[in-house]
Amino acid sequence: MLRFGIPPYRLPNSVLDQEIDDILSLGVELKTNQTMGRDYQIDTLKDQGFDAVYLSIGAMAAKPMGIPGDDAEGVMSAIKFLADVNWNETVDVGKRVIVVGGGFTAADAVRTARRVGATEVTMMYRRTRKEMTAAAHEIHECDVEGIKLELLTAPVSVKVENGRAVGLTSLRMELGEPDDSGRRRPVPVPGTEYFTPADTILMAIGQDVDVASLNEGDLGLHKRWGTIDVDESTMMTNLPGVFSGGDCVTGAATVVEGVGAGRLGAFAMNAWLNGADEAGIAAAIFQYKPEFFDIGAKAASAAPLHDMPVLDGDGRLEAFAKSGHGGDVDNDEAFKEVEVGFSEEEALEEAGRCLMCRCQAAGVCTLQKLSIECGAGTKVYLGKDAWK
Structure with a gap:
């Protein structure tokens, strides 16, 4: 997955090669x-x-959409698409690409599609931006790179002409009651079908x-x-x-x-x-997971979180315009690593600040109900016995 599932603009092959070499140097046989x-x-x-x-x-087994036409030419799993690009295959997705899904794979797929020549790239997701499983900064980078987010929509059927997909019919959704994941369940809105033309449709709705x-x-x-x-x-x-x-x-x-x-x-x-x-x-x-105050939190700095420095958005768009259809991702400016890293001063400040930890069960934790019943507060620890 590290080699062919994560695009080089996020994980350069040179970095991965070094990691693998470090492991093999320990005497591991591969x-x-x-x-x-x-x-x-x-x-x-x-x-x-x-x-x-x-x-x-x-x-690694991609889930199909399970709708009419999803086996037509021009419809493929996002995992296979990413693998083809990472293995330096020449990939022609055309100019209009739809990616169905709202997770990390979907985000990787839309951003990679822009890098291999697609100019109109749309990510379709059945819930809202808030419920997307991809990290917020990943979705922000999609915005920067000119990707359209089509939210509260679900695929109904693939339109096929002469054996090839030419677009996707979708249905508008609205959010209902929460499901087992804690997210509000998407509910179809009758009579809201609409059609979006596409040269390629990529499926990123999960893996089994x-x-x-x-x-x-x-x-x-x-x-x-x-x-x-x-x-x-x-x-x-x-x-x-x-x-x-x-x-x-x-x-x-x-x-x-x-x-x-x-x-x-x-x-x-x-x-x-x-x-x-x-x-x-x-x-x-x-x-062992230490208690918050056991890890020296009182000595932590209250410095604000630094945003990771990234390549200029306009520069990225210019590189996309010059890019072809893949074939040499290690030397393609469009696939240059986006996150450029902290300066030494920023890195030291990051290492010394309070991490502002957040529970990963947010939204599905049963303690939420108890917190409300017990009147728990919402103060944030700033370090040095200071709270906000």
């Missing part, structure tokens, strides 16, 4: 072009002398775990709701010595969460290989 079920299976790894196995196959390879040989690996089932306290599957983590367990999440799961998985395997029981493995992967 085998590429290996597919589970074709080149190896869990039991064959055990036969080769591997006592512990960690499954981290991710969630491709468990087909895990079914090869039918070793009895337990799955749950399309993901690998593990003991949450040990990260072990129902197969002894076989652990798993990341997207293939939790469903599609972030790279950081996947890397973090891999780290804990290493702790779990090390404990198991050294004879630890279930309680010992659980203790090995337990993450």
Whole structure:
């Protein structure tokens, strides 16, 4: 995913190469072009002398829109589109591109479409900007790069002529009651269908775990709701010595969460290989999360958050106009890294300030109701015993 799922303007290949080289320098052996079920299976790894196995196959199977015409030429998954561009394939998406979705992949897809020659790029999302799962700064960068956000709309059908998609019929939505995610459920508004012409339609409405390879040989690996089932306290599957983590367990999440799961998985395997029981493995992967005042918060600076410096928006638009259809992303000005980094002074100030932590469960936390009932305040800690 790091190599072909994240565009170079966010993660340059040179940076990724250095990260991989650092890992290999530790003595790690890397085998590429290996597919589970074709080149190896869990039991064959055990036969080769591997006592512990960690499954981290991710969630790479793109969800289809499930509407008429979504299999026509000119309709493809955003993941495949990003992979083609990152692998320096020549990609011609035409001038008008629609991306359906509101997450990080959708944001990457619309911004990449601008970089390979599309001039009219639209992101369609069924809720409002507030409910989009992509980070606010990512959506802001979409605005800067001339991308249109079409909100409160859902696809109904792809219009196909001579076997190729020529546009998308959509339906206006309105927000109803919150669903299980805590976000207000989009409700169709009857009689509001409308048509948007497009040369290419990219689907970015989510990804599933491709468990087909895990079914090869039918070793009895337990799955749950399309993901690998593990003991949450040990990260072990129902197969002894076989652990798993990341997207293939939790469903599609972030790279950081996947890397973090891999780290804990290493702790779990090390404990198991050294004879630890279930309680010992659980203790090995337990993450101590200190209380706020235990981390020296009183000494933190109350300096304001610095916005990450980025390339000039007009300069980016000029580079887009000169760009072709991909083919050499490492040397294309349109794919130059957007975030240019802090100055030394800004970096030091950032490192010394209060992080202004926010709970990631905001919007779905059951404590909200209790906070209201108990009259909890909304003051913000500024450091040095100061509150606002």
